[in-house]
Amino acid sequence: MSVTVLYFAWVKEKVGVGLESLSPPESVRTVSDLVDWLKLQSPSHAEAFSDLSQIRVAVDQVHGPFDAAIDDAKEIAFFPPVTGG
Amino acid sequence: MIRVQKKPFDPGAETNLFLDRNSNSGGVASFIGQVRDFQDDTDQKISVLELEHYPGMTEKELGRICSAARARWPLDDASVIHRYGPMKPGDAIVMVFTASAHRADAFAACEFIMDWLKTQAPFWKRERAGTDTSWVDAKTSDDDRASRWTSDD
Numbered sequence: 163m164s165v166t167v168l169y170f171a172w173v174k175e176k177v178g179v180g181l182e183s184l185s186p187p188e189s190v191r192t193v194s195d196l197v198d199w200l201k202l203q204s205p206s207h208a209e210a211f212s213d214l215s216q217i218r219v220a221v222d223q224v225h226g227p228f229d230a231a232i233d234d235a236k237e238i239a240f241f242p243p244v245t246g247g
Numbered sequence: 248m249i250r251v252q253k254k255p256f257d258p259g260a261e262t263n264l265f266l267d268r269n270s271n272s273g274g275v276a277s278f279i280g281q282v283r284d285f286q287d288d289t290d291q292k293i294s295v296l297e298l299e300h301y302p303g304m305t306e307k308e309l310g311r312i313c314s315a316a317r318a319r320w321p322l323d324d325a326s327v328i329h330r331y332g333p334m335k336p337g338d339a340i341v342m343v344f345t346a347s348a349h350r351a352d353a354f355a356a357c358e359f360i361m362d363w364l365k366t367q368a369p370f371w372k373r374e375r376a377g378t379d380t381s382w383v384d385a386k387t388s389d390d391d392r393a394s395r396w397t398s399d400d
Contacts, residue, residue, distance in 0.1 A: 171371035243385035246370025
């Protein structure tokens, strides 16, 4: 599976990049699985995802819950609660 | 119409354009959000507001919010203009228009679009005050305002 993972605002600052093209293993089926796998990738990933209550997710540009299935999603984004307007 | 842009916009000129497009609507409501010059929590003076967004999703999400408003109220039109990038205090950051046959629907839909935009549209504010730059925290009061539209009617 190949997926583009995007980060915004302070999540991007903590991870250190805004975009990654990743190939997580088959066992990664939900957004939560992906987060668990991302946390193993580097200390900065682990730090960025240390408090999931402060992170929101969008799967293919639609807001979703952490238990959402990834299936054949092309783009998964992680960001803080939004503050526009 | 949904427009997400870096460059400033003129609320007066945008109002005239919207009125021209909707001259048959009995009621037009609009809201303008402007960049504040003080921080909510520290009361410090803000010199620059920087707004990051999620290109692609931002436009889609604003479109979904306008579609939800049109499904709920009999609107002739609904528009959102939103800036991103660096802004100065006093700059117009967002403008929402709604047009309907009657004012009640235009007022309600305009407020609904703003309330949902605040909690759903993928924008993130970062304020510079003095030498400090900090990301703005989301407010639970914004969640409360948005949830009013689902809890009562």
